Amino acid sequence: MFRAVDAHGPFPRMSRPISALISATALRHNLQRIRQTLDAARAPGQAPAKTWSVIKANAYGHHIEAVLDGLRQTDGFAMLELDEAQRCRAAGWRGPILLIEGVFEPGDVREAVALDTTLVLHGFHGIKVLEAGGGAPATDVYVKLNTGMNRLGFREEELGQALARLQGLQDQGKLGRIGFMTHCATADGPQGIADQLAHFQQAVQGRTGPVSVANSAACLRFPEQAGDWVRPGIALYGASPFTDQSAASMGFRPVMTFRAELIGVQTLKPGEGVGYGFGFVAEQAMRVGVVACGYADGYPRHARTGTPIQVHGRRTRTLGTVSMDMLAVDLRGIPEAGIGSEVILWGAAGPSVDEVADAAGTIGYELLTAVAPRVKRRIQE
Numbered sequence: 191m192f193r194a195v196d197a198h199g200p201f202p203r204m205s206r207p208i209s210a211l212i213s214a215t216a217l218r219h220n221l222q223r224i225r226q227t228l229d230a231a232r233a234p235g236q237a238p239a240k241t242w243s244v245i246k247a248n249a250y251g252h253h254i255e256a257v258l259d260g261l262r263q264t265d266g267f268a269m270l271e272l273d274e275a276q277r278c279r280a281a282g283w284r285g286p287i288l289l290i291e292g293v294f295e296p297g298d299v300r301e302a303v304a305l306d307t308t309l310v311l312h313g314f315h316g317i318k319v320l321e322a323g324g325g326a327p328a329t330d331v332y333v334k335l336n337t338g339m340n341r342l343g344f345r346e347e348e349l350g351q352a353l354a355r356l357q358g359l360q361d362q363g364k365l366g367r368i369g370f371m372t373h374c375a376t377a378d379g380p381q382g383i384a385d386q387l388a389h390f391q392q393a394v395q396g397r398t399g400p401v402s403v404a405n406s407a408a409c410l411r412f413p414e415q416a417g418d419w420v421r422p423g424i425a426l427y428g429a430s431p432f433t434d435q436s437a438a439s440m441g442f443r444p445v446m447t448f449r450a451e452l453i454g455v456q457t458l459k460p461g462e463g464v465g466y467g468f469g470f471v472a473e474q475a476m477r478v479g480v481v482a483c484g485y486a487d488g489y490p491r492h493a494r495t496g497t498p499i500q501v502h503g504r505r506t507r508t509l510g511t512v513s514m515d516m517l518a519v520d521l522r523g524i525p526e527a528g529i530g531s532e533v534i535l536w537g538a539a540g541p542s543v544d545e546v547a548d549a550a551g552t553i554g555y556e557l558l559t560a561v562a563p564r565v566k567r568r569i570q571e
């Protein structure tokens with residue numbers, strides 16, 4: 191269905207040695223892993239949950255075209271922007287597409303219909319946009335409920351009025367089926383989702399239509415509550431939605447290997463510094479490697495000295511301040527490393543993206559989605 195091609199075309203021979211390898215095998219495995227968890231929690235005879243694989247933010251930085259093949263067993267893809275939907279269709283995806291924030295202006299409705307998307311309606315403004323855009327005869331929608339997160343969604347007391355408007359559209363043949371969704375603020379923490387789900391169930395009680403409530407954290411911690419369609423994102427890419435549980439410990443495999451090479455080696459004398467502001471000063475003579483990766487590639491500038499990194503197959507640490515195009519690493523104990531040695535910033539053979547994120551005071555989501563367009567993505571099996 192999808193051609194497994196390099197999303198950026200063939201590598202130019204003299205390109206800067208940095209790339210992100212995207213593993214189709216890991217994507218397949220992770221999707222399967224989520225489904226196993228959900229299936230194990232289903233009551234006997236209950237239909238399996240269907241999966242909207244979330245590929246917003248250019249597939250969490252992996253590049254949409256680079257993940258479609260690995261995720262081809264999904265039931266649908268969920269994303270934010272019309273042009274992401276267009277890219278899925280252009281790449282050959284014929285199945286369901288969910289626009290998780292719906293349409294933003296009346297002019298979008300026609301294109302959303304042409305792309306055969308499912309739309310989320312999260313407020314009266316969205317209904318107005320749909321009406322002004324002429325409606326969408328065969329388009330299914332999810333009505334999103336605000337069950338406490340207070341970002342998007344109708345409050346319970348607004349739901350009756352919203353549904354009356356939508357049923358009006360349906361009666362005129364300008365709308366497909368109506369489902370219900372919500373998003374949980376604390377699925378990854380000790381508070382859990384019981385309160386939010388109680389609000390949700392009260393609001394949708396007695397109404398029919400598919401239900402979607404679970405992101406990765408909710409799928410993994412509350413699989414028995416997953417509803418008809420789940421919406422995992424981060425776990426598909428092999429990173430963790432939790433700060434207290436690693437992706438590997440839950441059986442997920444990293445999809446992205448962010449790799450570069452050493453392009454310089456320096457031998458420091460005691461007291462000499464490296465990089466801007468001499469962010470690291472050597473106490474003893476030592477070899478320092480210079481990596482072809484900086485914050486303009488998406489490596490976090492806030493990563494402190496000591497952030498884990500893999501060089502020539504050995505785990506070591508970063509040194510000093512991350513520059514725009516380069517960063518420095520400790521080569522003590524790796525005498526065989528030299529120019530051209532492989533460096534894994536994060537991924538299967540190196541530290542996890544979550545370990546690097548932790549050292550930079552952020553989360554894996556931010557690092558993955560920040561990998562810069564100038565880094566070439568290559569699909570691996």
Ligand SMILES: *Cc1c(COP(=O)(O)O)cnc(C)c1O
Nearest residue numbers: 244290373405406421422423424
């Ligand atoms: C981003 C998003 C998800 C996926 O969240 P993960 O934590 O990456 O699993 C699910 N639902 C909605 C509405 C989202 O915006």
